Amino acid sequence: MAENGEGASLGARIRGFGPVARKTLKQIGPVRLVVTALFLALGLLFAKYSWNIMLARDAERALYDVRALLASPHVETDPRIVMVTFNEETLRLTGRRSPLDRAMLARALTQLDQMKPKAIGIDILIDQPTPEDQQLIDAFRGMKTPTYLGLATNKTNSAFMTYEQEMFLRDFQKQTRPGNVHFTSIRLAADQDGVMRSWPDQPRELPPLMANSLTQGFPEYRDHQGSIRYRLPVNYERPVFDKLPVELIANPDLLEAFRGQIEGKYILIGGNIPDVDQFTTPASRMKDPATGRVGETTIGLEIHATLLAQMLDHFMFKAIPNWGLWLIAIGVVLLGALTAVGNMKIWKLSLLLIVQLAAVAVVPFVWQFNGVDTQGLPVFGWLIGWIFAYSAVGTAARGIGSEQRNFAASALGKYLPGDIAKDIMKNPERLQLHGEKRDIIAVFSDLEGFTKLSHQIEPEMVALLLNRYLDLLSETVLAHGGTLDKFVGDAIVAFWGAPISRPDDADRAVKCAIAMYEAGEKFRAEAPEGVPPIGVTRVGCHRGEAIVGNFGGEGRIQYTALGDSMNTAARLEGANKYLKTKTLVSDTVVEKSTLGYFRPMGRIAVSGRSTPMIIYEPVPDFSLEAVQQFTDTLRRFDDGDMTALAEFEQMAVTNPDDKALANLIKRLHEVGPGGYSALDK
Incomplete structure (x- = not known):
């Protein structure tokens, strides 16, 4: 009997809600109702799609970069990967800036092959002839170490690779047969604001990305497009990845001296030249401890090394499903609307606002620190959506309240001055x-x-x-x-x-x-x-x-x-x-x-x-x-x-x-x- 009574009471309350809702809608009025609904819809769109809205997108990227930077793990120098680079000293010694001295590259490859690394990736485009080409071809033919030569195509990178250059590169690789040299994609794609935050897409007309090619054992990364996990050094005197100048590796007298640093490791060869193949990363927003400058860029070769390290760590950020983002956006808008109609004292309202703001600020950081990919998480959009909902519903509520107060004042005015x-x-x-x-x-x-x-x-x-x-x-x-x-x-x-x-x-x-x-x-x-x-x-x-x-x-x-x-x-x-x-x-x-x-x-x-x-x-x-x-x-x-x-x-x-x-x-x-x-x- 008690249950029946409670059910009947609940049913009566539900039936009674209809007239109250109709009365409330009538008090809001059609114009205010439409405007309120429009602002709620805009708030919901901001709370979900702010990464796709101009200006808001810039704020979202900046907030993400801060989260990504603070959540980046601090590590010692990675013992699995070594970068061999052409730097300014190399260019001074060879007197060649572009194309790079292929004779020195050939000598370095020969030396590296003797040091028995796991695999070698070359982030250098062989897209035009030089007098030293035959030396490099001979070196490639003799390689026992799996070696991957960077490939770019006119179709995927028409700004930097003409059809003729592509054809030259493909023909050059054919001449290395029956060597152990294969093509790999070196295509990196930054966001629209020029910052490298995500794994680049890998078109099927290109071979696997260099990190995929070198490992040959992680097929799940072939189509991975999540965020890159950058790492920071524990001590800035010991970088995340060792960089060895190519002229030292090419010196036969130093073969045994560097064997311990090369054997059994992944070797990435490329340029470390200012203004060439440089990328902005989330870390570019901080001051570089070595130079004291803000906005320091990262060479493309180090981006490849970072992707390779992430793959070797078997790490992928956990993605938030689209339906989850929708639920959060709806929740944020509802929270703003409910806060607006909550009849609270000013200190309670202030406390609630502080708690909500703290949640919006802290939750994304907690997720980022726990391996959740917060790139695409519309944190700034949540704030805007909340403000839209709070303002729209608050204005409507104040309008209703004003009408009710006017009605009450009018009613009181019939009996009171x-x-x-x-x-x-x-x-x-x-x-x-x-x-x-x-x-x-x-x-x-x-x-x-x-x-x-x-x-x-x-x-x-x-x-x-x-x-x-x-x-x-x-x-x-x-x-x-x-x-x-x-x-x-x-x-x-x-x-x-x-x-x-x-x-x-x-x-x-x-x-x-x-x-x-x-x-x-x-x-x-x-x-x-x-x-x-x-x-x-x-x-x-x-x-x-x-x-x-x-x-x-x-x-x-x-x-x-x-x-x-x-x-x-x-x-x-x-x-x-x-x-x-x-x-x-x-x-x-x-x-x-x-x-x-x-x-x-x-x-x-x-x-x-x-x-x-x-x-x-x-x-x-x-x-x-x-x-x-x-x-x-x-x-x-x-x-x-x-x-x-x-x-x-x-x-x-x-x-x-x-x-x-x-x-x-x-x-x-x-x-x-x-x-x-x-x-x-």
Whole structure:
């Protein structure tokens, strides 16, 4: 049963994902969705194919060269391979630069054959006649050691080998028969940037590469095109491969002296001449310890020796399969996208970015050090792909978040003033379920006779009028910085002082109360034709303590205020009907207000309060002198000066439309000095 329940729950979650996904896609919008998808696709292509993209390819090569150089093993001088070279000293002694002195080559071959090496490879093109050709042919004919003469063809190397030169070389080799001389390919091909990083391809129209020819036992290297494993010397005074000048090897007096260095070894013969057959390698990026120069090149003969050593070591870098590169590229893009939408604190995000960057930087080195071929590994492409994905998804997420915040701010803006709504958006913890005691100014408004009116007109008209009225008064509350608490039919409850309090909250509330009455009058005047007369809007305003916060449980919350201050504001609104006033505020509001246009309207006792309260009516049309005179007159009456009542009566004669004043005079007659009126509401 538990398993079934879990399965059902999982199925429900999966089914619920569809609407969420559709909602998210709708929020993204078609244009942003297309742009995001395009950038993700570009990021994926960079993460997979950066070795094939201009500029990015240069960065990838540079990063690989650093990895290859640092991972290169440091070795002692290789005891299996010896290079015999024509160098600058040889050229000086022979007076020949090109073609090389074949007589000296012939003498060296004869001497080498007597020293019994394993095999000899010659990286010299015999592509034109010289007077010493017969000496070299005779030497070749007498060779017992397997000897391999370099071959280049016009088809595979037209820039350096003409058809005629090729034909001369082939004919020359035929003349060495029945000797032990065979052709071998000496073709080396650098990358487009001129750096030798990989084994050259071996076209079938060419014989095997020199390393393949010399060993004759490693067929798997015939088509190998992985990276070259270069080696570095442990001590730069002892190179990886010994280089012996050809003039020393050609000297018969030194045959026994060099026998130990030649016997049983692979011998490679070629040029070691500056600016001739030179190649750039990954090591060219470092400073040469011998010369102190950066960018030192390597002779082609040493490249052949390196390939031969790698073959003899049976070493091949492990290739990463194409599907593996795709998986890594997809993973990198997904990682960037997930990082962008992760809602993390800045320190966690910073830590995650550092970890990811470290992984991108370290993993290729770990692989290279462990024999994985990282040439073709798009490390720079990973960074670019990650950035594309992070930027694209982050921009889309911020767009969605902005729309959601705008929607939330708009929703909050229907109940809260703009500045408070923005503060809550910045500080969502304000919406936590808790209450706090705050000093607030509560405002309660009511539209006289609307319930009776609603029975006299069509329901559609009731809805139209009520919505228009509530919109009008809600805008008034928000415009004055108030928080809308609730609608009770046609009544509106609002307050100031929470969730944010301001020094002028009392002034804002009073001005809003006056504006709500005026908005109500405008609503009455603009009522549609045929609608019975609409009553006046009455407003009550009181300041006191209340418990303010979100109430209603986790599922449905409402930001509201609870307490006697809310009830008192409602009682003051109701008192307007009996006192013939439009707006009433309590003495606690007047104490906090800086406005000077409040005229006292005596004392009243309302339901729910044990003591009478002094009430005031805001009269912004009165001058300060008139308000002061009215206040002084009422105070004199409370002190027992009955002439004050006569002065009020004279005011009423002068202002016959002031019904609130007439009602005050009537109540003063009833309660006497210092008395109060009891309102049963």
